[in-house]
Amino acid sequence: xxxxxxxxxxxxxxxxxxxxxxxxxxxxxxDRMEPYLRSSGISFNRNNPNKNANxxxxxxxxxxxxxxxxxxxxxxxxxxxxxxxxxxxxxxxVSQSSQNLANIIANNxxxxxxxxxxxxxxxxxxxxxxxKTKAVSxxxxxxxxxxxxxxxxxxxxxxTIAINLVQSLCDYFGIPFIxxxxxxxxxxxxxxxxxxxxDYPSINSKIIGSIPNGDGVTIYGETDGWYVIFYKGIxxxxxxxxxxx
Numbered sequence: 001x002x003x004x005x006x007x008x009x010x011x012x013x014x015x016x017x018x019x020x021x022x023x024x025x026x027x028x029x030x031d032r033m034e035p036y037l038r039s040s041g042i043s044f045n046r047n048n049p050n051k052n053a054n055x056x057x058x059x060x061x062x063x064x065x066x067x068x069x070x071x072x073x074x075x076x077x078x079x080x081x082x083x084x085x086x087x088x089x090x091x092x093x094v095s096q097s098s099q100n101l102a103n104i105i106a107n108n109x110x111x112x113x114x115x116x117x118x119x120x121x122x123x124x125x126x127x128x129x130x131x132k133t134k135a136v137s138x139x140x141x142x143x144x145x146x147x148x149x150x151x152x153x154x155x156x157x158x159x160t161i162a163i164n165l166v167q168s169l170c171d172y173f174g175i176p177f178i179x180x181x182x183x184x185x186x187x188x189x190x191x192x193x194x195x196x197x198x199d200y201p202s203i204n205s206k207i208i209g210s211i212p213n214g215d216g217v218t219i220y221g222e223t224d225g226w227y228v229i230f231y232k233g234i235x236x237x238x239x240x241x242x243x244x245x
Contacts, residue, residue, distance in 0.1 A: 002041075003065050003066050003067075004065060005060040005063060005068045006071070007060065008023070008070075009026040009027075010050075010056075014073075016145045016154075017082065017148050022073050023049070025073065026142075027049070029158055030071060036177075036179070039181065041175060041221070042173070042175075043235050053129050054128060057129055060137075061133060061134045066135060067136050067138075068133040068135040068136070069138060069165070070129040070137070070139040072139060072142065073144065074086075074144045074145065075146045076144055081146050082146050083147070085115060085144055086150075087119045089119075089121045089141075090122050090130050090138060092124070093125055097136040098137060104172050108164050108165075113143075142161065175200065176201065176223050178221035181222075183220060184218075185217070185245070187217075188242060189213065191213075194213070195238055195239065197229065197234055200237060203239075209231065211229075225240050227240045229243070
């Protein structure tokens with residue numbers, strides 16, 4: 001199953017024009033992403049808020065993540081302060097996967113951002129969180145926090161932005177997006193055989209583990225007769241017919 005390193009901004013010194021700061025609101029978005037990541041079967045870790053971007057890259061590269069997702073908001077140059085709006089998704093010039101992910105995120109943001117033609121995927125050769133990560137990486141500049149309209153849009157759409165980002169990750173990974181609900185717990189009930197854990201909700205998908213009859217599992221989400229489950233370090237899909245809540 002896919003895994004993501006979430007890297008919301010640690011730049012508390014970048015104030016929003018309507019109060020608060022970049023670190024605060026990017027972390028709120030990451031907070032709201034977590035239940036949807038979990039319910040959709042995407043495992044994740046977060047950056048250390050006491051480290052800078054180089055520290056986030058180092059921590060990300062110590063793991064085995066499929067995607068490094070950096071979350072930021074932007075500010076215009078002093079001469080244009082408060083006058084710019086838009087969303088930029090930065091990708092690596094040397095990674096087709098990075099560009100693909102950036103395009104998916106940008107296209108989905110066009111659906112929720114009030115000025116769709118101001119949403120762009122852009123290449124970068126200088127942003128370390130894009131160019132120095134082992135995982136496929138993009139950096140999202142979600143609006144301009146020195147522009148009152150953008151700052152208000154971010155503050156009023158934390159949940160919508162979080163859901164949109166998780167939907168984009170699901171699109172990139174080719175898995176279904178599953179709405180978050182309460183975490184449940186169940187017991188496997190079979191004919192004394194193990195219940196397969198799969199990497200996609202289909203009987204034709206790859207088997208990545210097995211749960212013995214009678215063992216308990218954690219249930220994060222449900223889609224079309226399959227549960228997204230966690231069992232002994234494995235996240236995957238299991239047939240809901242054989243799990244009793």
